[in-house]
Amino acid sequence: MIEPRRNWVIWAIAGLTLATMVGGLIVTGGPGQGRKERRDHVRLNDLAALFDQARCIGASEQRNDGDLSATAQCPDEPRLADPYTDEPYRIEPVEDRHLRLCAIFELPADGDRPRYGGPHGEWDGHCVVIQLKYD
Amino acid sequence: MGSKDLLEDFVKEALVAGQGKDDIAVALADAGWSETEIHDAVDSWTGAEPGMPPVPHPRPYVSARDAILYGLLFISLAVLCWHINQLGFGIIDHLVEDVADRTRGSSYLRWSIAVLVPFLPLFLVLDRRIYRQTREDPGQRRSLVRRWFASITLLLAVLALLGDFSASVYAALSGELTLRFILKALLVAITGLLVLGYYRGEIND
Numbered sequence: 372m373i374e375p376r377r378n379w380v381i382w383a384i385a386g387l388t389l390a391t392m393v394g395g396l397i398v399t400g401g402p403g404q405g406r407k408e409r410r411d412h413v414r415l416n417d418l419a420a421l422f423d424q425a426r427c428i429g430a431s432e433q434r435n436d437g438d439l440s441a442t443a444q445c446p447d448e449p450r451l452a453d454p455y456t457d458e459p460y461r462i463e464p465v466e467d468r469h470l471r472l473c474a475i476f477e478l479p480a481d482g483d484r485p486r487y488g489g490p491h492g493e494w495d496g497h498c499v500v501i502q503l504k505y506d
Numbered sequence: 507m508g509s510k511d512l513l514e515d516f517v518k519e520a521l522v523a524g525q526g527k528d529d530i531a532v533a534l535a536d537a538g539w540s541e542t543e544i545h546d547a548v549d550s551w552t553g554a555e556p557g558m559p560p561v562p563h564p565r566p567y568v569s570a571r572d573a574i575l576y577g578l579l580f581i582s583l584a585v586l587c588w589h590i591n592q593l594g595f596g597i598i599d600h601l602v603e604d605v606a607d608r609t610r611g612s613s614y615l616r617w618s619i620a621v622l623v624p625f626l627p628l629f630l631v632l633d634r635r636i637y638r639q640t641r642e643d644p645g646q647r648r649s650l651v652r653r654w655f656a657s658i659t660l661l662l663a664v665l666a667l668l669g670d671f672s673a674s675v676y677a678a679l680s681g682e683l684t685l686r687f688i689l690k691a692l693l694v695a696i697t698g699l700l701v702l703g704y705y706r707g708e709i710n711d
Contacts, residue, residue, distance in 0.1 A: 380703040381633055387700070388586055388626045391593035395615045398600045405616065 407477040410455050414474040415489040420449035421460065422490035422501050425470050429503035435470060437462045465500055473498035513539065513547040521551055521560040564648055572651040575636065580655040582629040583704070584662075587697050589618040589625075594693040602686040656705045663701040670694040 399405070427445035429435055439462060441448045452459045453474060461473035472490065476497050480486050486494060492501035513534070520530045527548050534544045551560035596615040599607075640646045674691045677683045 380700055381630070384583075384586065384700050384704065385626065385630060387590055387696070388622055391590050391597065392619050392622050392626075394597040395593040395619045398597050399612045399615050399619070408613070 404478075411476045411478050411486075413455075414453060414476060415486055417450045417453075417460065418472045418474055418499065419490045420447070421451075421462065421472050422492070422499075423447070424449045425462075425472075425501065426503055429468070435464050435468060435503055437464050437470070461498070468503045469500050470503060471498050471500050510543075510547070513543060514550045517547045518551055518560050564645060566648045566650040566653070568650045572646075572649045575632065576649070576652050576655045579629065579632045579636065580659060582625050582632060583659065583701065585621060585625045586629055587701060589621050590697055591690075591693060592618040593622070595690055598686055598689045598693070602684075602689065604684055604686045606682075606684075607686070659701060660705050663698045663705075667695060667698040667702075670698065 421439055424439045424445055424447055425435070427447070428439065428442060431444035432442065439449060439451065450460075451462075456475065458475055461471070463471040463473075465471050472492075474497060476486070480494065480496070486499075490499055490501055492499040516534075517530055520533070521527075525533075531544050531548055534547070535541070539547075550563055550565070552563065593615055596612060596618075600612070646652075670691055674683070674687075677687050677691075
């Protein structure tokens, strides 16, 4: 901390720190990317809530017509539209006991892996096909 | 009273009684004290001048103010090292594909950036402040707190380097010595060596 010969160590530590910070900003994409991730996370949570509501309605009313508004047995009121764009989430019955839930995400999924934090099902781009269980 | 105090008091009294340092050293050696202990105790005092008691040589000291200053420096350096590696690992993961490890999460990197933003200036300011203080008052280099924190940091740096080396050997033996692993191990080694370089010589001051 006192000899001049150690000055280079201070500069090296500072330089390494700054280099990793810049690299980290490039990798994470900065604040703009963070805001996109945050909005996509909200959309994923909304799809998860729609998934729960669809399962509740399927189990209690044995229907899969794409109407996920609150009922007497399933009083939750999941958000039916994107809160940032007001675009309604796409809710489409598929075959007998399957439902497709779609949201317009700002960021692509990571390869063929499901979006982290979203409902369990078969993911394909912006949509997930979920299976409902009822008699 | 500790044995060191006992020894220094004896040396002081012997000097006051007019004994020479060589004679005192012989008496202490006869009593079974080691050469290092005798050397330290005899060197604690200058010989007594007529009309002047033995003058103590400067000794290490402890102060609460130093604990805050050097404690903060220690913590800021530790935080820098930890998050440099966290960020570095994330960057390496991003740059170097590894088919055996597809984890690509990056949100934790933002926390590391956020932590480094205040801690890098803090580290630089503290280092500069300590540099100025010790230049203006070299007596501050005798701070025991400073030596303790330097010793702990050196210990941790050496342990990190040893762990890094062991992990590399293990990875080589297990067939996991990928480019990604090598780059990470190098980053840990560079960080550890920088810390060693930063504190080199502190203990022996």
